[in-house]
Amino acid sequence: MTIQQRARARCHWMPKPDRSRGPLYKTLVDQLAADIASGVLKPGDRLPPQRLLADALEVTVGTITRTYREAERRGLVDARVGSGTRVRGQHSSIPGFHHLSRATDDNIDLSLSTPIVSVQRSQQLADLMQQLAARPDALATSLEYQPEQGNAAMREQLATWLGSQGLPMGPGELLLTEGGQHADYLTLQTLVRPGEAVASDALTYPGMIAAARQLGLKHLPVPMDTEGMRPDALERLCQQQRIRLLYLMPEHNNPTGACMTRERREAIVEIARRHDLLLLEDGVQYVPADFRGQPFYRLAPERSLYIFSVSKILAGGLRFGALRAPANLMPKLSAALRAQCWATPGLPGLVACEWLASGLADGIIDWHWQEVRGRQSLLRERLAGYDIQSHPCSFHAWLHLPEPWRAVDFVRRAAERGVILIGSDPFCVGSQPAPQAVRICLTPPPDRAALDRALQQLGELLAQAPPVQAMPI
Incomplete structure (x- = not known):
């Protein structure tokens, strides 16, 4: 089996560029955009590594690098050191960034920095x-x-x-x-x-x-x-x-x-x-x-x-x-x-x-800060022993995940338990590696009892080992 055949077998996205239609990198980006629009590629899908796709198409790595850079400039993908180049979500320029609550009867949203309901x-x-x-x-x-x-x-x-x-x-x-x-x-x-x-x-x-x-x-x-x-x-x-x-x-x-x-x-x-x-x-x-x-x-x-x-x-x-x-x-x-x-x-x-x-607003504000401080204390109690950064008046806290947890896995597993979080990717500037951490917002739950239930779920999850991932071939 040739290098090209081996590379093609490992590429889960294989464009078929028309080499007669101008610069090759632009043709590749156009096809990428079309495949995203048609649903062939979905938000979060990872594109093939640059060297692998270059071998599969028999082009230079520089051509693929230019393709991915142009795709990022157009807002089609996000590149992050350590996690590769992924298709960007259709409704947000920042992966995982949203401003409306995702709370339902079946979950508790700890992803938004919003005032406590009063x-x-x-x-x-x-x-x-x-x-x-x-x-x-x-x-x-x-x-x-x-x-x-x-x-x-x-x-x-x-x-x-x-x-x-x-x-x-x-x-x-x-x-x-x-x-x-x-x-x-x-x-x-x-x-x-x-x-x-x-x-x-x-x-x-x-x-x-x-x-x-x-x-x-x-x-x-x-x-x-x-x-x-x-x-x-x-x-x-x-x-x-x-x-x-x-x-x-x-x-x-x-x-x-x-x-x-x-x-x-x-x-x-x-x-x-x-x-x-x-x-x-x-x-x-x-x-x-x-x-x-x-x-x-x-x-x-x-x-x-x-x-x-x-x-x-x-x-x-x-x-x-x-x-x-x-x-x-x-x-x-x-x-x-x-x-x-x-x-x-x-x-x-x-x-x-x-x-x-x-x-009148001063009274609400004073109550709010007292409630925030109480919720910060509850967080420290429920997640005692874990590496948490926060300000005493902050609506949120930053949890550094213990090894071998990865943020993307922790967010997904928390959601399975009915707790909505945001990982570190949306906060990262540029293509620097995202830390293995999550933001926990304490203010969306209507009362401390709901927050307590969510924090207990997170505590139980942290005490477990993350699922074993299959090693890539």
């Missing part, structure tokens, strides 16, 4: 809507076209409330947005040109990964330690690459929960000034003032942007947030927002700002 929250919203209905002038103003930067009264209310939480900023520094993800995307679209580089923690928020990819930006990972992004690694990266913007989650990284010390933040600011980086701080994973360090916009106001959203403290469905930006960047950001949607809707902003200004 009857008090629903009742407060109902009461607030009745009060606003009695204020026709306020409602009428909210239904009109809004200024690009956002309604001045709403920005004043929001700035006052943020100041009371230890985040002082003036209303003129704020641009109202449709939530935190909108602020992420708007910032990248406005301040980073296609082909330029952004950098972040090597493990970071999947929404940022998706936004950078959608905009055609080069997204570079910065190695981490227990405090998050390492300044020495960032310095080396800046010496090798021209980076325009640095995305940061200093209070507690999503997914690992790593929190930066004051010294770590100051070291990053020094590097940012030396290499002229913009700093985008994601403050959506809100924590109380007593647990919060100095935000980057206080350490380097001339180059720092800060994202706020009510998604984690009131309700994700309101789609209301704000972006704090330096004065010299505000005209560009406002113009970009105007080009996107004229302005953010007035009614959600009115509801959110009145809710915060009334003082």
